[in-house]
Amino acid sequence: MKQLIVDYGLIYNRIALLNHSQLTEIYIENQLDKSLVGNIYLGKVVNIVKSMSAVFVDIGEKKNAYMPLEPHIKSGEELLVQIRRDPVGEKGATVTTDISISGHYMVLLPKSSNHMISKKITDKAKKEQLLDLLKVHLSDFGAVVRTEAVNASDEDILYEIESLKAVWDSISKQTNRIVSNRLLFEDYTFETLINKEFLSQVDEVVVNKKDVSKRLKHDHVTFYDDDYPIFEAYKIESQIVSSLDREIKLHQGSFITIDETEALTAIDVNSGQFVGSSNKEQTFLQVNLAAAKEIARQIRLRNISGIIVIDFINMKDKTHYGDLSTVLKKYFKADKCQPQIHGLTALGLIEVTRKKNRKSLKTQLVKTCDVCHGAGVVLSDDILVRRLVNKLELLKKHTEKSSFEVKVSQELNKILCKKIDKNTTYLDHMMSLLAVEVRIEVMDHLTGHNFQTSGK
Numbered sequence: 510m511k512q513l514i515v516d517y518g519l520i521y522n523r524i525a526l527l528n529h530s531q532l533t534e535i536y537i538e539n540q541l542d543k544s545l546v547g548n549i550y551l552g553k554v555v556n557i558v559k560s561m562s563a564v565f566v567d568i569g570e571k572k573n574a575y576m577p578l579e580p581h582i583k584s585g586e587e588l589l590v591q592i593r594r595d596p597v598g599e600k601g602a603t604v605t606t607d608i609s610i611s612g613h614y615m616v617l618l619p620k621s622s623n624h625m626i627s628k629k630i631t632d633k634a635k636k637e638q639l640l641d642l643l644k645v646h647l648s649d650f651g652a653v654v655r656t657e658a659v660n661a662s663d664e665d666i667l668y669e670i671e672s673l674k675a676v677w678d679s680i681s682k683q684t685n686r687i688v689s690n691r692l693l694f695e696d697y698t699f700e701t702l703i704n705k706e707f708l709s710q711v712d713e714v715v716v717n718k719k720d721v722s723k724r725l726k727h728d729h730v731t732f733y734d735d736d737y738p739i740f741e742a743y744k745i746e747s748q749i750v751s752s753l754d755r756e757i758k759l760h761q762g763s764f765i766t767i768d769e770t771e772a773l774t775a776i777d778v779n780s781g782q783f784v785g786s787s788n789k790e791q792t793f794l795q796v797n798l799a800a801a802k803e804i805a806r807q808i809r810l811r812n813i814s815g816i817i818v819i820d821f822i823n824m825k826d827k828t829h830y831g832d833l834s835t836v837l838k839k840y841f842k843a844d845k846c847q848p849q850i851h852g853l854t855a856l857g858l859i860e861v862t863r864k865k866n867r868k869s870l871k872t873q874l875v876k877t878c879d880v881c882h883g884a885g886v887v888l889s890d891d892i893l894v895r896r897l898v899n900k901l902e903l904l905k906k907h908t909e910k911s912s913f914e915v916k917v918s919q920e921l922n923k924i925l926c927k928k929i930d931k932n933t934t935y936l937d938h939m940m941s942l943l944a945v946e947v948r949i950e951v952m953d954h955l956t957g958h959n960f961q962t963s964g965k
Contacts, residue, residue, distance in 0.1 A: 510528075510529060510712050510713065511526070511527065511528050511710060511711040511712050511713075512526075512527040512530075512711055512712065512713045512714070512715065512743075513525070513526055513527075513703070513707050513708070513710070513711040513713070513714045513715070514527060514715050514716075514739060514740065514743050514745060515703060515714065515715065515716035515717065515718075515721070515739075516717055516738075516739050516740050517699075517716070517717055517718040517721070520539065520540055520541065521537055521538065521539055521540065522537075522538040522540065522699045523535065523536065523537050523538070523740065524536040524702075524703065524707060525740065525743070525745045526707065526710065526711065527743065527745075530743070530744065531748075531806075532745055532748040532749070532752070532810060533806060533809060533810060533843070534809055534810060535745075535749060535752075535810060535870060536702070536707075537870075537873050537874075538699055538702075539873075543697065544595055544697050544702075544867065545570070545592045545595055545596075545602055545697070546592050546593065546594065546595055546696070546697060546866075546867070547591065547592060547611065547696030547697050548591065548592045548692060548694065548695050548696055548697065549589065549590070549591045549592075549608060549680060549692075549693050549694040549696070550568040550569065550574075550589075550590055550591075550592075550604075550690075550691065550692055550693060551587060551588075551589055551683070551684055551687065551688075551689050551690070551691050551693055552566035552567055552568040552569075552574065552587070552588050552589075552590045552604070552689060552690065553566065553567045553585065553586070553587055553588070553689035553690055554566055554567075554582060554583065554584050554585060554586045554587075554588060555567045555573060555584070555585075556573070556584070557578065557582065557583075557584055558578075559578065562577055562578040563575060563576075563577065563578060564576050564577070564578050564579070564582055565601075566588060566590055566604060567689070567690050568590065568602070568604070568690060568692075569690035569691055569692065570596075570601070570602065571596075571601075572596055572599075572600075572601035572602070573601050574590065574592070574601045574602045574603065574604040575600065575601055575602070575603055575604070576590065576603065576604045576605060576606070579606065587689045588606060589606065589608060589680075589684060589693075590604035590605065590606055591604060591605055591606075591607070591608050591609065592604055593605050594865055594866060594867070595867055595868070597865070597868060597872075606620075607620065607621075608620055609653075610673050610676050610677060610694075610696070611696065611701075611705055612655075612669045612672065612673050613655070613657055613669065613704055613705065613726060614654065614655055614657055614658040614661050614665065614666050614669050615652050615653060615654045615655055615658060615666070615669065615670070615673070616652065616653040616655065617647075617650055617651075617652055617670075617673040617674070617676075617677060618650060618651030618652055618653065619650055619651075619677045620651070621650070621651025622649075622650070622651050623651045624640055624643040624644070624647070624651065624652055624654075625651075625652070625653045625654070626639055626640065626653075626654045627653070627654055627655055627656045627658075629656040629659075630654070630656060630658070630659050632659070635659060639654050639658060639666075642663060642666060642667070646667060646670050647670060647674075650674070650677075655709075656709050657708075657709055657726075676694065679694075680693050680694050700721055700724065700725075703721075703725060704725065704726055706845075708725065708726060708727045711727075712729065713729045713730075713731065714727050714729065714730045714731065715730075715731045715733050715739070715743070716730065716731075716732065716733060717732075717733040717734075717739045718732075719732050719734070749870075749874070752807070752810050752811055752870060753870070753871060753874060753875060755767060755768065755885075757803060757807060759796070759799050759800060759803060760799060761782070762780075762781040762782030763778075763779065763780050763781045763782075763796045763799065763800070764779050764781050765777065765778050765779070765800050765803060765804060765807075766779070767807060767811070767813075769811075769813065769869065769871055772816070773815060773816035773817065773818055774813050774815070774816070774817045774818070775818050775820070776804055776807075776817065776818070776819045776820065777820045778796065778797060778800040778804075778819070778820065778821045778822050779822070780792065780793065780796050780822055790824060790825060790826060790829075793822045793823070793824050794824060794826075794829050794832070796822055797821045797822055797824070797829070797833055798832065798833065798836055800821065801821075801833050801836040801837050801840070802836060802840055804819060804837070805836075805837055805840030805841055805844070805848075806840065808844070808848060808861075808863060809843070809844045809846075810870065811869060811870045811871060812846075812866075812867065812868070812869045812870050813863065813869055814846065814863045814864060814865040814866070814869065815862065815863065815865065816860070816861075816862055817848070817860070817861040817862065817863060818858050818859075818860055818861075819858065819859045819860075819861065820857070820858050821833060821857070821859065823857050827853075830853055830859070833859065834850055834859070837850060837859075837861070838850065844863075846863050846864045846865075846866055847863070847864060848861050848862070848863040849861065849862050849863070879956040879957050880920060880956075880957040880958065887958070888958070890924045890927065890935070893921065893924055893958050894924065894925065894935045894939060897915065897921075897925075897939065897960055897962075898939055898942065898943065900960075900962055901913055901915075901939070901943055901945065901947070901962060902943060904962060905943060905945060910945070911944075911945050911946065912945060912946040912947075912948070913945060913946070913947050913948070913962055913963065914947075914948045914950065914962070914963050915947055915948070915949055915950070915960055915961070915962050915963075916950045916951075916952045916955065916960060916961040916962075917949055917950070917951060917952070917955065917959075917960045918951070918952065918955035918956055918957060918958060918959050918960070919951055919953070919955075920956075920957060920958055921955075921958045921959070921960055922949060922951045924958070925939075925949060936949065
């Protein structure tokens with residue numbers, strides 16, 4: 510059973526997609542930093558970089574938007590553009606001039622004349638009926654009919670057609686009246702996202718906001734009215750936390766590790782303590798197939814994008830890699846970001862790419878450590894204390910002082926207070942080694958393992 514659990518919170522709104530109670534996708538909206546995807550702007554071209562085939566457009570946001578270079582675009586030109594991808598890090602939003610306006614049953618394409626039907630609508634008679642409807646009522650526009658239209662009445666579809674055309678008419682009129690760098694149409698709300706992107710995938714919806722539960726267009730919507738947090742009740746919080754783990758355990762001791770970097774994501778499969786078949790090749794294939802299924806889930810859940818390199822356990826029978834690709838493709842089908850497999854490298858690595866649509870789960874939920882600065886490792890206690898010893902030794906030689914004041918961070922103070930034997934701390938050992946008195950003062954403004962020294 511597939512469930513959609515919707516949590517309206519004070520700062521964050523969240524959507525969890527569950528498949529038999531297992532978390533498969535999570536969407537988090539910070540109400541102070543909402544998505545811009547789908548918004549339409551009248552922008553102004555401020556820079557064309559031909560060497561990058563890039564155009565930078567001022568849309569009135571903090572950072573200029575980016576789009577691929579198109580023929581005949583000129584610097585200073587005003588363009589009607591739509592956000593395709595939110596800003597990420599130092600990069601501005603990605604925009605396109607291919608405008609689309611989404612409804613519940615269809616997507617209007619004002620600059621196209623093509624009429625297309627969702628591949629999930631397989632009934633030929635229904636397809637013909639929908640195409641005939643579009644030919645009559647959308648002869649001047651392109652459109653993509655969504656899966657939800659399969660059970661809709663002609664009246665509902667016609668009402669939406671007129672509504673979408675009215676939106677486009679309003680945008681067109683504004684284009685002629687206002688100056689550039691302005692928002693013309695705001696497509697996104699959390700509720701419209703639920704309706705457009707998630708409802709068609711699930712059998713049941715549970716939401717903790719009463720008025721929203723009445724408006725969602727689904728046959729099985731339940732209003733969750735309980736003081737106990739909805740994500741705790743459905744055991745989602747613990748699954749979110751575990752989705753940030755580097756190591757994911759599989760069955761019987763095997764596991765995978767996931768390392769996300771700015772350039773690419775590396776996923777490694779390890780048999781661990783798994784014994785399996787007496788045939789080593791079959792054992793490796795078993796582990797790899799189980800890992801492939803979990804890897805597809807983790808990529809979608811963590812919203813990992815860009816280049817992904819998967820290092821499966823090496824197998825002598827190369828036909829088994831075809832089995833792995835088949836399993837990956839099967840489970841990638843549920844992912845709307847459409848991961849693509851690019852084959853096997855000479856080193857036996859499977860390469861995958863996945864489209865970027867929003868921030869990864871890791872980016873949304875964690876911040877860079879003040880101590881290791883994202884490296885994932887810190888210097889050993891011995892090395893950290895040695896750095897302070899070296900500094901004090903240098904000061905002693907040049908100042909001939911016998912007493913020093915050292916201001917340290919909370920983290921470094923904990924290390925200095927650690928015992929290195931039954932009776933001696935690092936601080937005791939340091940003073941004995943240098944034959945000086947050291948007075949420690951903990952300073953809240955110091956972070957990591959930083960310190961400041963002065964002689965008395």
